[in-house]
Amino acid sequence: MKQYLAIDIGGTAVKLGIVDEEGRVLSRTEQSVCFDNYETPILTTVLSAAEQFLKEQAVEPQGLAGIGVSATGQVDDRAGVVIGTNGKIPGYEGSRIKEEMESRFHLPVWVLNDANAAVLHRAQEDPALNGMGTTVVVSIAAGGVLHIAHAGDSRCYLKTALGVKQVTTDHSFVQQLVESGAITEDEARVHPQRNLITRVVGVHPEVECDYGCYKFEPGDLALSCTDGLSNYLERDTLLLFISNYQGEELADELIRYANSKGGSDNVTVAVIENR
Numbered sequence: 001m002k003q004y005l006a007i008d009i010g011g012t013a014v015k016l017g018i019v020d021e022e023g024r025v026l027s028r029t030e031q032s033v034c035f036d037n038y039e040t041p042i043l044t045t046v047l048s049a050a051e052q053f054l055k056e057q058a059v060e061p062q063g064l065a066g067i068g069v070s071a072t073g074q075v076d077d078r079a080g081v082v083i084g085t086n087g088k089i090p091g092y093e094g095s096r097i098k099e100e101m102e103s104r105f106h107l108p109v110w111v112l113n114d115a116n117a118a119v120l121h122r123a124q125e126d127p128a129l130n131g132m133g134t135t136v137v138v139s140i141a142a143g144g145v146l147h148i149a150h151a152g153d154s155r156c157y158l159k160t161a162l163g164v165k166q167v168t169t170d171h172s173f174v175q176q177l178v179e180s181g182a183i184t185e186d187e188a189r190v191h192p193q194r195n196l197i198t199r200v201v202g203v204h205p206e207v208e209c210d211y212g213c214y215k216f217e218p219g220d221l222a223l224s225c226t227d228g229l230s231n232y233l234e235r236d237t238l239l240l241f242i243s244n245y246q247g248e249e250l251a252d253e254l255i256r257y258a259n260s261k262g263g264s265d266n267v268t269v270a271v272i273e274n275r
Contacts (some may be wrong), residue, residue, distance in 0.1 A: 002065040005107075007050060008114060009033070009071040009097075011089050014046045016053045021065070023125070029053050029227040038090040038149035039203065042098060047104055067101055070117035074149070076207040079178055084211075089266025109177055133200035136209070137168060137224045141272050146216035148224075149209045151199040154268075155230050157238060158214055159221040164239045167214060173198035220274045223250075228267035229258045 001020050008015040008034070009129075017028035031049045033042045054061060071093060074084030080098020101109045112120070115136075123132040134153025148156050153170040169175065173196040174188040188194060201207050216222070221242060225233075245253050251269040258267045 003059075004065055005050065005054070005059075005061075005067045005105075006069065007046065009042065009046055009069065010114070011072050013251055014042075014049055015038050016050060018057060018059060018064075023121075025251055027057055029056075038092075039089040041095070041124045042089065043092075043095040043100060046097075047100060049103070050101075061105040061107055064105075064107055066110065067105060069097055069101070069109065069111045070114040071097060072114050075111060075207070080109060081179050086209065092271040109132055110205070113207070116201050116205075119225040120205065123202060131203065133203035135197065135226065136201050137218060139224045139270065139272055141216050141222065141274060144274075146214045146222050146272070147211070147219075148213070148222075149211045151201055151207055151209045152197045153227050153230075154225065155227075155234075156222060157226045158216075159239070159242050160215075160217070161219065161221070164235055164236075169210070170197075171210075172197045194231075195227075216274050218227070218274050222252050222272040223254075224270045224272075225254070226265065226268045228265035229254055229269055231265065232258050247273060 003026070003040045004019050006017045006019045012032065012034050013030055015028065018026045020026060031045070033045045036207070062165060069080070073082045075081070076083050076262050080096065082095040082097065085093045087252070096163070097111050098109045108144045117218050119132065119134060119173045135154040137150040137154040138148065139156050140147045146158065150156065150168045150169060151171060153172045155170070156168045157164055157165055158167045172194070174183065174194045176198070177183045177191070178188050183191065199208060211218055215255070225244050231267055241250060241254055241257070251271050255267050
């Protein structure tokens with residue numbers, strides 16, 4: 001039976017294991033990647049840890065079928081390169097994981113973002129969850145700039161002195177119809193295939209997220225939500241809620257509003273305010 005080296009690279013530790021082709025973990029270990037406050041680059045630590053682990057397990061690289069890596073951060077899955085970390089992990093962005101590992105171990109290497117890998121594995125592990133996936137929207141405010149990444153139809157709205165606007169574009173079938181002029185936005189809200197999304201986390205090994213950044217000035221507000229809210233939310237209604245509530249109370253009131261309208265889907269709301 002084929003065996004693989006599995007590596008999970010996190011912001012504080014790397015976990016390594018030998019697994020068989022049915023996903024059984026035969027041996028495992030863990031090592032810190034921040035033991036010297038990241039003076040040693042994470043990838044250098046990971047490569048050394050992998051070599052030491054294989055040596056301890058008396059496993060020759062040529063006896064393995066390949067190496068699978070789940071890595072924290074924004075990852076170019078095809079190139080196996082870390083292309084973003086929001087500046088949180090020194091010396092990690094730009095790490096050429098696939099290239100360095102293939103050069104060191106002379107094995108095929110697959111690299112995925114860790115969140116995508118986790119959902120993908122969970123769906124493959126349980127037949128009842130086959131095809132399971134999730135949308136995602138991430139909003140980070142730092143230094144007067146709002147950074148947004150998303151996949152699927154979870155949204156981010158930005159409220160400024162000029163009003164409220166949706167700053168993400170849904171990755172969905174009906175959005176494609178709207179953009180082609182086949183239907184209107186109002187028709188998209190009630191379209192029978194409005195829940196058919198074209199990008200998702202956890203269904204395919206590769207996932208493409210859109211990224212954007214916007215000025216985020218004092219008084220501005222960013223609201224991220226699932227379609228459990230946006231399906232019921234007109235822009236004027238959102239502006240009315242923002243005018244009357246703040247912070248956690250705003251999120252709670254919007255969730256109550258969605259539930260009062262039927263609440264037929266998961267309703268998640270996150271609010272960032274620049275006060």
